[in-house]
Amino acid sequence: xxxxxxxxLGPQQAGGGHAGAVLRELGVTGPVALVTAGWQEREAxxxxxxxxLGLPVVNLRxxxxxxAVFAGDAPLTQAYKARQELLRxxxxxxxxxxxxxxxxxxxxxxRHVEPELLEQEWQVSVDLFRQIDSDHLERCRKIHAEFxxxxxxxxxAIIARHRSEIAAVIGASxxxxxxxxxxxxxxxxxxxxxxxxxxxxxxxVAWSAGAMVxxxxxxxxxxxxxxxxxxxxxxxxxxxxAPGLVVLPDPLRRIRMDDTLGIARFAQRxxxxxxxxxxxxxxxxxxxxxxxxxSVDRLTTSGEVDRSWAGP
Amino acid sequence: xxxxxxxVELAAGPKTKEAVDAFFxxxxxxxxxxxxxxxxxxxxxxxxxxxxxxFGLPSSQRLARVDGTDVWHLTFELPPESRVEYKLEVVRxxxxxxxxDPLNPNLARDPxxxxxxxxxxxxxxxxxxxxxxxxxxGRMDEIFFDSAVFGRRSVGIYLPARFRRTxxxxxxxxxxxxxxxxxxxxxxxxxxxxxRLEIPDMVVALTSSPDRLNxxxxxxxxxxxxxxxxVPHLERLFPVEPQPxxxxxxxxxxxxxxxxxxxxxxxxxxGRLLLESGSFAFTDIGDRNHRxxxxxxxxxxxxxxxxxxxAVAERVFVTCGMYESLIYENRSxxxxxxxxxxDVRYVEVRDGxxxxxxxxxxxxxxxxxxxxxxxxxxx
Numbered sequence: 044x045x046x047x048x049x050x051x052l053g054p055q056q057a058g059g060g061h062a063g064a065v066l067r068e069l070g071v072t073g074p075v076a077l078v079t080a081g082w083q084e085r086e087a088x089x090x091x092x093x094x095x096l097g098l099p100v101v102n103l104r105x106x107x108x109x110x111a112v113f114a115g116d117a118p119l120t121q122a123y124k125a126r127q128e129l130l131r132x133x134x135x136x137x138x139x140x141x142x143x144x145x146x147x148x149x150x151x152x153x154r155h156v157e158p159e160l161l162e163q164e165w166q167v168s169v170d171l172f173r174q175i176d177s178d179h180l181e182r183c184r185k186i187h188a189e190f191x192x193x194x195x196x197x198x199x200a201i202i203a204r205h206r207s208e209i210a211a212v213i214g215a216s217x218x219x220x221x222x223x224x225x226x227x228x229x230x231x232x233x234x235x236x237x238x239x240x241x242x243x244x245x246x247x248v249a250w251s252a253g254a255m256v257x258x259x260x261x262x263x264x265x266x267x268x269x270x271x272x273x274x275x276x277x278x279x280x281x282x283x284x285a286p287g288l289v290v291l292p293d294p295l296r297r298i299r300m301d302d303t304l305g306i307a308r309f310a311q312r313x314x315x316x317x318x319x320x321x322x323x324x325x326x327x328x329x330x331x332x333x334x335x336x337x338s339v340d341r342l343t344t345s346g347e348v349d350r351s352w353a354g355p
Numbered sequence: 356x357x358x359x360x361x362x363v364e365l366a367a368g369p370k371t372k373e374a375v376d377a378f379f380x381x382x383x384x385x386x387x388x389x390x391x392x393x394x395x396x397x398x399x400x401x402x403x404x405x406x407x408x409x410f411g412l413p414s415s416q417r418l419a420r421v422d423g424t425d426v427w428h429l430t431f432e433l434p435p436e437s438r439v440e441y442k443l444e445v446v447r448x449x450x451x452x453x454x455x456d457p458l459n460p461n462l463a464r465d466p467x468x469x470x471x472x473x474x475x476x477x478x479x480x481x482x483x484x485x486x487x488x489x490x491x492x493g494r495m496d497e498i499f500f501d502s503a504v505f506g507r508r509s510v511g512i513y514l515p516a517r518f519r520r521t522x523x524x525x526x527x528x529x530x531x532x533x534x535x536x537x538x539x540x541x542x543x544x545x546x547x548x549x550x551r552l553e554i555p556d557m558v559v560a561l562t563s564s565p566d567r568l569n570x571x572x573x574x575x576x577x578x579x580x581x582x583x584x585x586v587p588h589l590e591r592l593f594p595v596e597p598q599p600x601x602x603x604x605x606x607x608x609x610x611x612x613x614x615x616x617x618x619x620x621x622x623x624x625x626g627r628l629l630l631e632s633g634s635f636a637f638t639d640i641g642d643r644n645h646r647x648x649x650x651x652x653x654x655x656x657x658x659x660x661x662x663x664x665x666a667v668a669e670r671v672f673v674t675c676g677m678y679e680s681l682i683y684e685n686r687s688x689x690x691x692x693x694x695x696x697x698d699v700r701y702v703e704v705r706d707g708x709x710x711x712x713x714x715x716x717x718x719x720x721x722x723x724x725x726x727x728x729x730x731x732x733x734x
Contacts, residue, residue, distance in 0.1 A: 110521075139698070224732060224734060225732050226732070226733055251734055252732070252733040255733060264730070265729060265730050268722065268726070268729060269553045269729075271719070273730060276730075293733060293734075
């Protein structure tokens with residue numbers, strides 16, 4: 044585990060002010076390498092963020108680099124797209140299964156039987172969720188591993204060249220900063236160029252989607268989708284730099300914090316990982332793979348919200 | 356007869372012009388008082404009738420006159436969240452004239468003109484149908500192409516604001532698309548839902564038929580037009596995903612029949628269907644439906660579907676207003692669709708067979724069929 048701090052933040056007010064303050068607290072004065080690949084085509088619209096960070100910044104432009112790779116390596120691009128399509132299908136099938144487990148849990152929960160029996164059935168439902176979450180994650184991992192084995196990304200000329208350029212930038216940087224955005228897009232670009240590997244030993248500051256990709260499991264969630272209901276779902280494995288944590292950014296807009304049963308079920312489903320709701324101004328600091336300190340809301344398995352959780 | 360509270364108070368007070376003027380100045384019309392609605396008209400007439408399209412209520416109801424005034428009124432129960440389109444018929448000299456309610460500024464336009472609209476308690480016009488200056492506007496074009504089935508046809512094309520040739524998009528084909536644009540604010544709705552990440556960027560084809568009652572009534576030629584002419588043509592012109600999951604057919608009324616029928620003709624070609632207030636007439640015995648000969652081909656099709664339901668798409672969103680005569684047909688169809696294993700969502704609302712009902716369901720329907728990146732974007 045990285046001895047350098049890994050600091051996870053909530054959404055940034057005023058473009059990135061909190062991240063800038065955190066970097067200053069770390070004593071970072073030199074240039075930082077910036078990842079805004081989650082912004083996709085808007086990746087280069089980083090002027091406001093750079094101003095808010097208040098430091099010299101080099102944007103790694105991972106999205107633009109990935110476009111160059113896709114334009115320059117046709118066989119890889121074709122295989123990459125096929126992999127992504129397969130992952131999308133699997134995500135869809137997994138969602139269908141989640142819906143059925145949820146429907147079954149709901150149907151059972153209204154049966155007129157002893158509360159103790161319902162309590163047992165609740166646990167069975169949670170276990171079923173945990174099982175298919177785990178199966179889905181394993182399938183994703185297997186697909187990525189097979190893809191890596193087959194295509195050996197680091198050995199492909201165009202990727203090797205970009206990785207070399209990125210390594211040089213990161214090497215000259217005092218820290219790596221990862222902004223939020225589209226979490227799948229960000230994850231894929233960071234994997235493609237092995238950013239986490241190249242940044243080993245550097246402090247990392249990441250927020251929202253950036254924080255999610257540094258955890259072990261990326262969990263998508265939204266309690267207020269326009270179509271009524273969305274069950275939280277595991278997207279994929281993250282980079283594992285923040286182990287034991289499930290990051291849920293922007294809870295004000297996304298989580299029914301007063302839904303005790305919903306929170307309890309979610310936290311039980313994710314246990315033993317700790318689920319943290321990361322609003323503006325929150326943070327979790329890791330060193331050597333352990334939480335050093337935190338200032339964040341924690342969702343508990345009893346359904347309560349532990350406000351201003353400071354860490355274990 | 357139920358009489359609204361405001362009318363009771365008016366009738367109990369002085370019948371002076373000033374008092375009546377004060378009544379009109381002090382209320383907005385129609386008067387919604389909890390679950391009751393009171394329609395009011397002022398003027399001299401032999402009779403005044405409320406004309407509406409709420410299935411289950413008499414379609415013409417007489418307004419009563421407040422004695423000693425020129426005020427006419429009618430009160431009935433209107434459940435919360437209802438939306439009702441209506442006109443007033445004013446009878447003078449033995450002749451009835453249908454008019455919009457002069458006291459009500461809410462109008463709903465349709466191909467036949469405009470109706471007045473009454474909103475029940477807690478109904479709110481969705482804010483996402485209004486132009487949002489922060490939502491980039493997509494581009495609308497009209498293209499012409501030569502169909503082997505129907506000859507030269509024009510098709511409206513909506514391209515999202517951030518359209519790029521290097522990306523691949525889902526394709527939504529909308530029956531009566533130009534009417535959806537005019538009467539259901541489809542362009543604005545697409546701009547807003549895309550900007551809010553509730554639906555993905557998508558290419559939308561707006562079709563309109565010069566003979567819709569024939570072509571949309573489960574017409575095999577129309578199905579071929581869609582699957583053999585239009586969609587392949589659009590897939591050549593635009594970077595759309597040539598996958599069932601990325602193809603959606605949508606329509607209202609006969610347009611919903613055309614959508615289901617085309618999907619039935621070529622199962623698996625369209626992965627998504629959005630069916631609004633479908634005219635899914637059927638019979639349980641015999642082949643003649645009370646709706647008339649225009650429905651005969653539809654009855655034949657739906658009877659066939661009911662006898663042998665099959666999965667024709669992956670996800671189907673069905674919606675119908677409770678105040679439509681078609682509610683029975685739609686309610687009957689849903690379990691048939693569900694029995695095939697298709698993922699079906701059915702939404703009923705307190706509304707009628709009209710464009711604003713279909714407009715109000717677009718957000719839920721489109722975002723369920725094509726969830727946008729909302730669950731993937733964490734800024």
